[in-house]
Amino acid sequence: MIPAAFDYEVADSVAHAVQLLGSNDDAKLLAGGHSLLPLLKLRVVRPSLLVDVGRLTELSYIRNDGETITIGALTRHHDLATDALAREHAPLLSAAATQIGDPQVRHRGTIGGSVSHGDPASDLPAVLLALDAEIVARSKRGEHVYGADGFFTGAFTTALADDELVTEIRLPGPRDDAGSAYAAMSQKASGYSIVGVAAVVIKEGGSAITKAAIALTGVGEAPYRARAVETALVGNEGTAESIAAAAAHATDGVTVNGDIHADSEYRTAMAAVYTRRAIAAALGRLAG
């Protein structure tokens, strides 16, 4: 449980961080450290250089310009969960943040770290997928904006290049005709989600759902959008039976994870259950 030797540099600005990161093929970024440090101690990862971005307080913010919610990459889960602006204007992200790990993890962990790490069971990627968020990354080569869809490519792998630092997450502003909810079943010992479901449902006038975005984490190799569920929800009035029928498609086309805490058969069943609950809760918010 002692990490292999590594060099350590503290970044004093974003420019400094990307310069350090780009100077070494084998560098890793350190933000909250709650995912990286255990991997270092187990020697699963052995970077030659750690670039500590944990003091870049200029990357800790939650702003709303009316059209877009922008969140700095160093914003901690605790802030997402408790910040008044986040709770009002990014309720889905805020609700999911309350369910991450435990209070210690939420006070250390950052949204940028979670997104970059790409743990297939982390909660926030499902929310970013359901909200069609944008992920802003910087490198020595400049700025690149990724769509959440396609960003999470596999277990612990993302579309990020090795020399890129996530600086900001952008969410579309809230709309009155949308309801959202996050429902998750966690593995109690670790706090990781066995199944996590982010649901957004939109009714553009009338009683039927006109748009839906459903994303799951913990279930597949990477967080994913459940397109078959979304298709089944459009035109749906939201009766209990029709929600359950749509939710039954939660794992269509997905190779479902199995481990000692939930084999793939059980996880498949729970994916449908929690998808149903997330959709019903999202519709409930819309009605209220």
Place this chain on the structure above:
Amino acid sequence: VHGGIAQGVAQALYEEAVYDDDGTLLTGNLTTYLVPTAAELPSYELDREVSASPTNPMGVKGVGETGTIASVAATMNAVIDGLSHYGITDLDMPATPERVWRAIEEAR
């Protein structure tokens, strides 16, 4: 006494040593082996029956873990009682959500 009851409830519902086919322990740390916290446990109401021990001059008895033996059986009996309408009469410990779900699926 609380700790003893907690230990029994944990054996019935949470704690499990899982090995793979090669005999490697898969639950070797606290992120995989669930030791319950207060959040996983009920509140307790305690009562006591006083009877002095005849085997020593002070009449004292050890009471550590007195709750452990009975709380395992009490918890498992409660789980089985809750599943009795499915005709379920037995379940291996710990009665995890997955085991309970599987027992219900098989009974249907």
